Amino acid sequence: MDLALASIGMVLLSPLMLVMFVLVRATSPGPALFRQVRVGAGRRTFVMLKFRTMRIDADQQLHLDYVRRLMAGEVEAVDGLYKLDHDPRITRLGALLRRTSLDELPQLLNVLRGDMSLVGPRPMLPAELEMLPPWAGVRFEVPPGITGLWQVSGRNRLTMTQGLRIDVDYTQRRSAWLDLLVLLRTIPAVLGSTGR
Template sequence: MTSRQRLAIDAWTTVDPEREAHGIRSRQMRAGPRLGKRAVDLALACPILALSSPLMLMAYILIRLTSRGPALIRQTRIGQHERPFAMFKFRTMRLDADDTALRRMNILELAGNTDPGTSDGAFKPDADPRVTKVGRLLRRFSVDELPQLFNVLSGEMSLVGPRPSLPWEVKLYTPAQRMRHACLPGMTGLWQVSGRNRLPMPQMLRLDLVYARSWSLSLDLWILCRTPGAVLFDRTVR
């Protein structure tokens, strides 16, 4: 990663979303870099999928044995250019889960509330009753996200990029924040290695804009190298 990219990332708390969005509009990724990013995705996703297959099989069995419902689910997410797609994910919640509390928290975050009101400062409901015991373990180590490797192989996602948003979340974004959809959504990203659930949604969205504005293969590789540490040592994931 270049020094210029480091400065951009270090300054993310003061990013002007409107200015970043303008920079994204004026910086279209050419065919060469797009192909390079796709080549990296395929070169890494295939061996990761092969190596993680036993872990995914174990997760599948544990989910089926401990809770009612399918182990593998498809969620509608918003992808590049705001095209919806079906994202694969291991189920970590009860079938009758209600997301009202999470929606309320996200609305407050986007309105400027910087106090999550949780015990550990995470912007996720405390002791979320929707999450199963096995689901909490899978989330802790991001095992629930491994099926997204199939989305990467199909070209709907990248290994690195903005977090794939839910349709109701996108309706809350400003026009500038929606410029994050200029990129393919990713399994990991700047938000993942910069705090994850400790970041309120507006700051996460700013990081996505910084990524879209500053993208390079070296930045992707830097994020990928930092992701295992973020997954293993971040204690605020629920």
């Protein structure tokens, strides 16, 4: 299902992806694609692709410090969202791409390469591994996904711990039917920004 749907998606969305490629290059200096090492199934690392939404000199430490505070319960929601408020690293176009999840389209290539699945747990940064509670380790038994149960269940409206529990729940209940349900729920979540 992953290969079939990702292949169809690449064909149908290639004109849109080309427009996104040009717009990212035209609106800020740097490459259109952002490459970042993430942790996949079996805790193996891979290079994940996204359209670049940040300045090329963006510091990753800002994100990691925020995740540490999230895991420690030291962060309060801003307008109902658990996310960096007014992140100075994000470009104006990048904010739009993130809000609409268009920045994630290049991950279809990761699916075709076998690094990711269409549906699965959120792909984690290697530096985030040390912050995970032991019970969350089962989430690495399956490939990470472009979308997932966490994303359609509230995404940034949930605490990190709540999201990890949903990832674990997905891993334990994983099936083709659940994947199809998540894919169907992703469309209104993105269109209505309820997955934010």
